[in-house]
Amino acid sequence: MNKLSKILSFVSISLLIMTNASAQDWNVTADQKAMTLGVAFTEDIQDAGNGIYNKSCKMCHGEVFVAPSNERALPLAPNLGATDWQAANTDGEIFAKITNGKGGMPPFSGSLSEDERWKVVAFIRANYDAYVPPASGNAAAAPKVEKFKGTIKDVEAIYNDAAQSFTVRVIAVDDNGHPAKAKGVKVDLFVKRYFGNMALIEGQRTDENGEVNVDATGLKANLDGNVEIIARTNDKAFAKEETVTIGYPEKWENPIEGRHMWGTSARTPLWLLISYLTVTLGTLGVIGWAVFQLLRIYNLRER
Numbered sequence: 146m147n148k149l150s151k152i153l154s155f156v157s158i159s160l161l162i163m164t165n166a167s168a169q170d171w172n173v174t175a176d177q178k179a180m181t182l183g184v185a186f187t188e189d190i191q192d193a194g195n196g197i198y199n200k201s202c203k204m205c206h207g208e209v210f211v212a213p214s215n216e217r218a219l220p221l222a223p224n225l226g227a228t229d230w231q232a233a234n235t236d237g238e239i240f241a242k243i244t245n246g247k248g249g250m251p252p253f254s255g256s257l258s259e260d261e262r263w264k265v266v267a268f269i270r271a272n273y274d275a276y277v278p279p280a281s282g283n284a285a286a287a288p289k290v291e292k293f294k295g296t297i298k299d300v301e302a303i304y305n306d307a308a309q310s311f312t313v314r315v316i317a318v319d320d321n322g323h324p325a326k327a328k329g330v331k332v333d334l335f336v337k338r339y340f341g342n343m344a345l346i347e348g349q350r351t352d353e354n355g356e357v358n359v360d361a362t363g364l365k366a367n368l369d370g371n372v373e374i375i376a377r378t379n380d381k382a383f384a385k386e387e388t389v390t391i392g393y394p395e396k397w398e399n400p401i402e403g404r405h406m407w408g409t410s411a412r413t414p415l416w417l418l419i420s421y422l423t424v425t426l427g428t429l430g431v432i433g434w435a436v437f438q439l440l441r442i443y444n445l446r447e448r
Protein backbone atom coordinates (compact mmCIF):
# COMPACT_ATOMS: atom_id res chain seq x y z
CA MET A 146 0.00 0.00 0.00
CA ASN A 147 1.39 3.41 -0.82
CA LYS A 148 1.33 6.32 1.58
CA LEU A 149 -1.73 8.02 0.09
CA SER A 150 -3.95 4.97 0.25
CA LYS A 151 -2.79 4.35 3.83
CA ILE A 152 -3.88 7.85 4.82
CA LEU A 153 -7.15 7.47 2.91
CA SER A 154 -8.01 4.20 4.60
CA PHE A 155 -7.12 5.66 8.00
CA VAL A 156 -9.43 8.61 7.39
CA SER A 157 -12.28 6.45 6.15
CA ILE A 158 -11.96 4.04 9.08
CA SER A 159 -11.93 6.98 11.50
CA LEU A 160 -15.02 8.40 9.84
CA LEU A 161 -16.71 5.01 10.05
CA ILE A 162 -15.94 4.76 13.77
CA MET A 163 -17.15 8.30 14.37
CA THR A 164 -20.44 7.90 12.50
CA ASN A 165 -20.95 4.55 14.16
CA ALA A 166 -20.31 6.11 17.58
CA SER A 167 -22.77 8.93 17.07
CA ALA A 168 -25.32 6.52 15.66
CA GLN A 169 -25.21 4.62 18.95
CA ASP A 170 -27.85 5.26 21.51
CA TRP A 171 -27.36 6.76 24.95
CA ASN A 172 -28.97 3.58 26.34
CA VAL A 173 -30.67 5.28 29.26
CA THR A 174 -32.90 2.83 31.12
CA ALA A 175 -36.41 3.69 32.33
CA ASP A 176 -35.17 3.53 35.94
CA GLN A 177 -32.36 5.98 35.24
CA LYS A 178 -34.76 8.26 33.41
CA ALA A 179 -37.12 8.36 36.38
CA MET A 180 -34.42 9.60 38.80
CA THR A 181 -34.72 13.14 40.13
CA LEU A 182 -31.98 15.55 41.13
CA GLY A 183 -29.80 13.81 43.72
CA VAL A 184 -28.62 16.99 45.47
CA ALA A 185 -30.34 20.03 46.92
CA PHE A 186 -31.01 22.73 44.34
CA THR A 187 -29.30 25.47 46.34
CA GLU A 188 -27.15 28.30 45.13
CA ASP A 189 -24.03 26.81 46.71
CA ILE A 190 -24.53 23.48 44.99
CA GLN A 191 -25.25 25.11 41.63
CA ASP A 192 -22.05 27.13 42.05
CA ALA A 193 -20.07 24.01 42.96
CA GLY A 194 -21.47 22.41 39.81
CA ASN A 195 -20.43 25.46 37.84
CA GLY A 196 -16.85 24.99 39.08
CA ILE A 197 -16.83 21.34 38.03
CA TYR A 198 -18.34 22.28 34.65
CA ASN A 199 -15.61 24.85 34.03
CA LYS A 200 -12.91 22.28 34.76
CA SER A 201 -14.32 19.17 33.11
CA CYS A 202 -16.89 20.14 30.47
CA LYS A 203 -16.38 23.69 29.23
CA MET A 204 -13.47 22.88 26.91
CA CYS A 205 -15.86 20.86 24.75
CA HIS A 206 -19.33 22.27 25.51
CA GLY A 207 -18.40 25.94 25.85
CA GLU A 208 -20.54 28.44 27.74
CA VAL A 209 -23.97 27.22 28.75
CA PHE A 210 -26.23 29.76 27.08
CA VAL A 211 -29.97 29.82 26.77
CA ALA A 212 -31.00 29.28 23.18
CA PRO A 213 -34.09 27.61 21.79
CA SER A 214 -32.20 24.75 20.19
CA ASN A 215 -28.95 22.91 20.90
CA GLU A 216 -28.08 22.19 17.31
CA ARG A 217 -24.46 22.86 16.63
CA ALA A 218 -22.82 21.62 13.45
CA LEU A 219 -19.33 22.07 14.80
CA PRO A 220 -18.06 21.47 17.38
CA LEU A 221 -20.04 18.33 18.07
CA ALA A 222 -20.57 18.91 21.79
CA PRO A 223 -24.03 20.48 22.13
CA ASN A 224 -24.94 23.58 24.12
CA LEU A 225 -26.41 22.31 27.38
CA GLY A 226 -28.43 25.45 28.04
CA ALA A 227 -30.81 24.99 25.10
CA THR A 228 -34.43 25.08 26.25
CA ASP A 229 -35.71 22.32 23.94
CA TRP A 230 -32.99 19.94 25.10
CA GLN A 231 -33.55 20.83 28.76
CA ALA A 232 -37.29 20.21 28.35
CA ALA A 233 -36.77 16.87 26.60
CA ASN A 234 -34.38 15.43 29.21
CA THR A 235 -35.14 14.38 32.79
CA ASP A 236 -32.61 14.93 35.58
CA GLY A 237 -31.87 11.22 35.58
CA GLU A 238 -31.35 11.18 31.83
CA ILE A 239 -28.79 13.99 31.95
CA PHE A 240 -27.08 12.25 34.88
CA ALA A 241 -26.93 8.95 32.99
CA LYS A 242 -25.51 10.60 29.87
CA ILE A 243 -22.76 12.25 31.92
CA THR A 244 -22.07 8.96 33.70
CA ASN A 245 -21.90 6.72 30.62
CA GLY A 246 -20.78 9.01 27.79
CA LYS A 247 -21.12 8.19 24.11
CA GLY A 248 -18.90 8.71 21.06
CA GLY A 249 -16.99 11.96 21.60
CA MET A 250 -18.50 12.38 25.05
CA PRO A 251 -16.26 10.69 27.64
CA PRO A 252 -17.87 8.72 30.50
CA PHE A 253 -17.48 10.46 33.86
CA SER A 254 -18.31 7.47 36.06
CA GLY A 255 -14.64 7.21 37.03
CA SER A 256 -13.42 10.80 37.10
CA LEU A 257 -16.36 12.46 38.88
CA SER A 258 -18.10 11.11 41.98
CA GLU A 259 -21.86 10.60 41.91
CA ASP A 260 -22.29 13.69 44.06
CA GLU A 261 -20.16 15.77 41.68
CA ARG A 262 -22.14 14.58 38.65
CA TRP A 263 -25.41 15.59 40.34
CA LYS A 264 -23.93 18.98 41.15
CA VAL A 265 -23.18 19.52 37.46
CA VAL A 266 -26.78 18.56 36.68
CA ALA A 267 -27.91 21.17 39.25
CA PHE A 268 -25.74 23.75 37.49
CA ILE A 269 -27.13 22.82 34.06
CA ARG A 270 -30.68 23.08 35.46
CA ALA A 271 -29.93 26.50 36.97
CA ASN A 272 -29.77 27.74 33.39
CA TYR A 273 -33.30 26.58 32.64
CA ASP A 274 -36.05 28.95 33.78
CA ALA A 275 -38.88 26.44 33.47
CA TYR A 276 -37.09 23.92 35.71
CA VAL A 277 -39.06 22.76 38.73
CA PRO A 278 -36.79 21.13 41.33
CA PRO A 279 -38.10 17.87 42.83
CA ALA A 280 -40.45 18.34 45.77
CA SER A 281 -38.47 16.03 48.04
CA GLY A 282 -35.82 16.95 50.62
CA ASN A 283 -34.47 20.49 50.88
CA ALA A 284 -34.33 20.93 47.11
CA ALA A 285 -37.86 22.32 47.00
CA ALA A 286 -37.35 24.78 49.84
CA ALA A 287 -34.42 26.55 48.22
CA PRO A 288 -35.36 29.65 46.26
CA LYS A 289 -34.22 29.69 42.66
CA VAL A 290 -31.42 32.12 41.95
CA GLU A 291 -31.56 34.22 38.86
CA LYS A 292 -28.43 33.53 36.84
CA PHE A 293 -26.78 35.91 34.44
CA LYS A 294 -27.66 34.61 30.98
CA GLY A 295 -25.07 36.30 28.76
CA THR A 296 -21.41 35.55 28.13
CA ILE A 297 -18.78 36.91 30.48
CA LYS A 298 -15.81 38.45 28.69
CA ASP A 299 -13.66 39.96 31.39
CA VAL A 300 -13.44 41.35 34.89
CA GLU A 301 -11.78 44.57 36.07
CA ALA A 302 -11.25 46.59 39.21
CA ILE A 303 -11.15 50.38 39.28
CA TYR A 304 -9.91 52.37 42.28
CA ASN A 305 -11.92 55.41 43.25
CA ASP A 306 -9.56 57.85 44.95
CA ALA A 307 -12.15 60.13 46.56
CA ALA A 308 -14.29 57.36 48.01
CA GLN A 309 -11.31 55.09 48.76
CA SER A 310 -13.11 52.14 47.28
CA PHE A 311 -12.79 49.67 44.45
CA THR A 312 -15.40 48.96 41.82
CA VAL A 313 -15.20 45.38 40.58
CA ARG A 314 -16.97 45.16 37.23
CA VAL A 315 -17.87 42.13 35.16
CA ILE A 316 -17.79 42.82 31.43
CA ALA A 317 -20.23 40.74 29.41
CA VAL A 318 -22.27 40.51 26.23
CA ASP A 319 -25.77 39.17 25.60
CA ASP A 320 -26.70 36.49 23.06
CA ASN A 321 -26.61 39.07 20.25
CA GLY A 322 -23.08 40.14 21.17
CA HIS A 323 -24.18 43.50 22.60
CA PRO A 324 -22.67 44.76 25.85
CA ALA A 325 -24.73 43.55 28.80
CA LYS A 326 -24.83 44.30 32.51
CA ALA A 327 -23.81 41.12 34.28
CA LYS A 328 -26.07 41.00 37.33
CA GLY A 329 -25.69 38.30 39.96
CA VAL A 330 -22.19 37.08 39.08
CA LYS A 331 -20.06 36.14 42.08
CA VAL A 332 -16.71 37.94 42.27
CA ASP A 333 -13.64 38.10 44.55
CA LEU A 334 -11.15 40.88 45.20
CA PHE A 335 -7.77 40.16 46.77
CA VAL A 336 -4.83 42.31 47.75
CA LYS A 337 -1.45 40.65 47.32
CA ARG A 338 0.63 40.66 50.48
CA TYR A 339 4.10 39.38 51.32
CA PHE A 340 2.64 36.19 52.68
CA GLY A 341 -0.34 35.29 50.49
CA ASN A 342 -3.41 37.18 49.45
CA MET A 343 -5.81 39.12 51.63
CA ALA A 344 -9.45 38.90 50.57
CA LEU A 345 -11.39 42.17 50.57
CA ILE A 346 -14.50 40.37 49.31
CA GLU A 347 -15.16 36.78 48.35
CA GLY A 348 -18.16 35.37 46.51
CA GLN A 349 -20.11 38.63 46.46
CA ARG A 350 -22.75 39.03 43.73
CA THR A 351 -22.71 41.91 41.27
CA ASP A 352 -25.60 44.41 41.33
CA GLU A 353 -27.87 45.34 38.38
CA ASN A 354 -24.95 47.30 36.85
CA GLY A 355 -22.72 44.23 36.92
CA GLU A 356 -20.61 45.82 39.66
CA VAL A 357 -19.63 45.36 43.28
CA ASN A 358 -18.44 48.29 45.33
CA VAL A 359 -15.69 47.41 47.80
CA ASP A 360 -14.71 49.69 50.66
CA ALA A 361 -10.93 50.08 50.91
CA THR A 362 -10.49 52.76 53.55
CA GLY A 363 -7.40 52.11 55.65
CA LEU A 364 -5.88 49.82 53.07
CA LYS A 365 -2.09 50.10 53.33
CA ALA A 366 0.01 50.57 50.24
CA ASN A 367 3.49 49.27 49.58
CA LEU A 368 6.56 51.53 49.90
CA ASP A 369 5.85 52.97 46.46
CA GLY A 370 2.22 53.80 47.24
CA ASN A 371 0.83 50.93 45.20
CA VAL A 372 -1.12 47.81 45.96
CA GLU A 373 -1.29 44.76 43.76
CA ILE A 374 -4.78 43.44 43.45
CA ILE A 375 -6.44 40.41 41.91
CA ALA A 376 -10.04 40.74 40.74
CA ARG A 377 -11.71 37.57 39.55
CA THR A 378 -14.97 35.78 39.07
CA ASN A 379 -15.61 33.40 41.96
CA ASP A 380 -15.37 30.37 39.66
CA LYS A 381 -11.84 31.57 38.65
CA ALA A 382 -12.83 31.58 34.97
CA PHE A 383 -11.81 35.23 34.59
CA ALA A 384 -9.15 37.03 36.58
CA LYS A 385 -7.15 40.21 36.34
CA GLU A 386 -4.04 41.22 38.26
CA GLU A 387 -3.34 44.91 38.46
CA THR A 388 -1.09 47.34 40.28
CA VAL A 389 -3.13 50.23 41.62
CA THR A 390 -1.81 53.44 43.12
CA ILE A 391 -3.85 54.16 46.22
CA GLY A 392 -1.93 57.11 47.64
CA TYR A 393 1.14 57.96 49.63
CA PRO A 394 3.28 55.27 51.15
CA GLU A 395 2.97 54.55 54.82
CA LYS A 396 6.20 54.65 56.80
CA TRP A 397 7.36 51.10 56.56
CA GLU A 398 8.03 49.49 59.94
CA ASN A 399 10.71 46.87 59.77
CA PRO A 400 9.31 44.07 61.91
CA ILE A 401 12.76 43.02 63.17
CA GLU A 402 14.06 46.55 63.78
CA GLY A 403 15.76 46.88 67.16
CA ARG A 404 15.87 43.19 67.88
CA HIS A 405 19.02 42.20 66.04
CA MET A 406 22.53 42.15 67.53
CA TRP A 407 24.71 42.99 64.57
CA GLY A 408 22.83 45.73 62.72
CA THR A 409 23.81 49.36 62.52
CA SER A 410 20.50 50.06 64.12
CA ALA A 411 20.25 53.40 65.86
CA ARG A 412 18.51 51.63 68.69
CA THR A 413 21.51 49.48 69.67
CA PRO A 414 22.17 50.03 73.39
CA LEU A 415 25.57 51.39 74.47
CA TRP A 416 26.45 48.34 76.59
CA LEU A 417 26.04 46.12 73.55
CA LEU A 418 28.30 48.32 71.41
CA ILE A 419 31.01 48.41 74.14
CA SER A 420 30.93 44.66 74.80
CA TYR A 421 30.94 43.96 71.06
CA LEU A 422 33.98 46.19 70.51
CA THR A 423 35.77 44.74 73.56
CA VAL A 424 35.26 41.14 72.47
CA THR A 425 36.22 41.87 68.84
CA LEU A 426 39.33 43.89 69.66
CA GLY A 427 40.31 41.37 72.37
CA THR A 428 40.07 38.49 69.89
CA LEU A 429 42.14 40.35 67.30
CA GLY A 430 44.69 41.19 70.02
CA VAL A 431 45.08 37.52 71.01
CA ILE A 432 45.59 36.50 67.38
CA GLY A 433 48.12 39.32 66.88
CA TRP A 434 49.99 38.31 70.03
CA ALA A 435 50.14 34.66 68.89
CA VAL A 436 51.53 35.68 65.50
CA PHE A 437 54.10 37.91 67.18
CA GLN A 438 55.25 35.02 69.42
CA LEU A 439 55.53 32.66 66.42
CA LEU A 440 57.72 35.20 64.65
CA ARG A 441 59.95 35.40 67.73
CA ILE A 442 60.39 31.61 67.79
CA TYR A 443 61.23 31.70 64.08
CA ASN A 444 63.87 34.35 64.64
CA LEU A 445 65.41 32.36 67.55
CA ARG A 446 65.85 29.33 65.27
CA GLU A 447 67.69 31.48 62.66
CA ARG A 448 70.44 32.35 65.07
Ligand code: HEC
Pocket residue numbers: 166167197198201202203204205206221222223225239242243247248249250251253265
Ligand atom coordinates in the same frame (compact mmCIF):
# COMPACT_ATOMS: atom_id res chain seq x y z
C1 HEC B 1 -14.01 15.71 25.05
C2 HEC B 1 -15.11 16.59 24.87
C3 HEC B 1 -16.25 16.54 25.89
C4 HEC B 1 -16.16 16.72 27.24
C5 HEC B 1 -14.93 16.97 28.09
C6 HEC B 1 -17.51 16.66 27.75
N1 HEC B 1 -18.38 16.41 26.72
FE1 HEC B 1 -20.40 16.16 26.90
N2 HEC B 1 -20.50 15.71 24.94
C7 HEC B 1 -19.46 15.74 24.03
C8 HEC B 1 -19.94 15.35 22.73
C9 HEC B 1 -19.11 15.26 21.47
C10 HEC B 1 -21.31 15.04 22.88
C11 HEC B 1 -22.25 14.55 21.81
C12 HEC B 1 -22.17 13.03 21.81
C13 HEC B 1 -23.11 12.39 20.86
O1 HEC B 1 -24.24 12.87 20.71
O2 HEC B 1 -22.68 11.39 20.30
C14 HEC B 1 -21.62 15.30 24.27
C15 HEC B 1 -22.89 15.10 24.81
C16 HEC B 1 -23.22 15.44 26.11
C17 HEC B 1 -24.55 15.32 26.68
C18 HEC B 1 -25.77 14.77 25.97
C19 HEC B 1 -26.41 15.79 25.11
C20 HEC B 1 -27.59 15.19 24.36
O3 HEC B 1 -27.56 15.24 23.15
O4 HEC B 1 -28.49 14.71 25.02
C21 HEC B 1 -24.48 15.76 27.96
C22 HEC B 1 -25.62 15.85 28.96
C23 HEC B 1 -23.12 16.15 28.19
N3 HEC B 1 -22.39 15.93 27.06
C24 HEC B 1 -22.68 16.68 29.39
C25 HEC B 1 -21.33 16.85 29.68
C26 HEC B 1 -20.86 17.23 30.98
C27 HEC B 1 -21.73 17.57 32.17
C28 HEC B 1 -19.50 17.24 30.91
C29 HEC B 1 -18.51 17.51 32.02
C30 HEC B 1 -18.65 16.74 33.22
C31 HEC B 1 -19.14 16.90 29.55
N4 HEC B 1 -20.27 16.67 28.84
C32 HEC B 1 -17.85 16.83 29.08
C33 HEC B 1 -18.15 16.11 24.32
C34 HEC B 1 -17.66 16.33 25.58
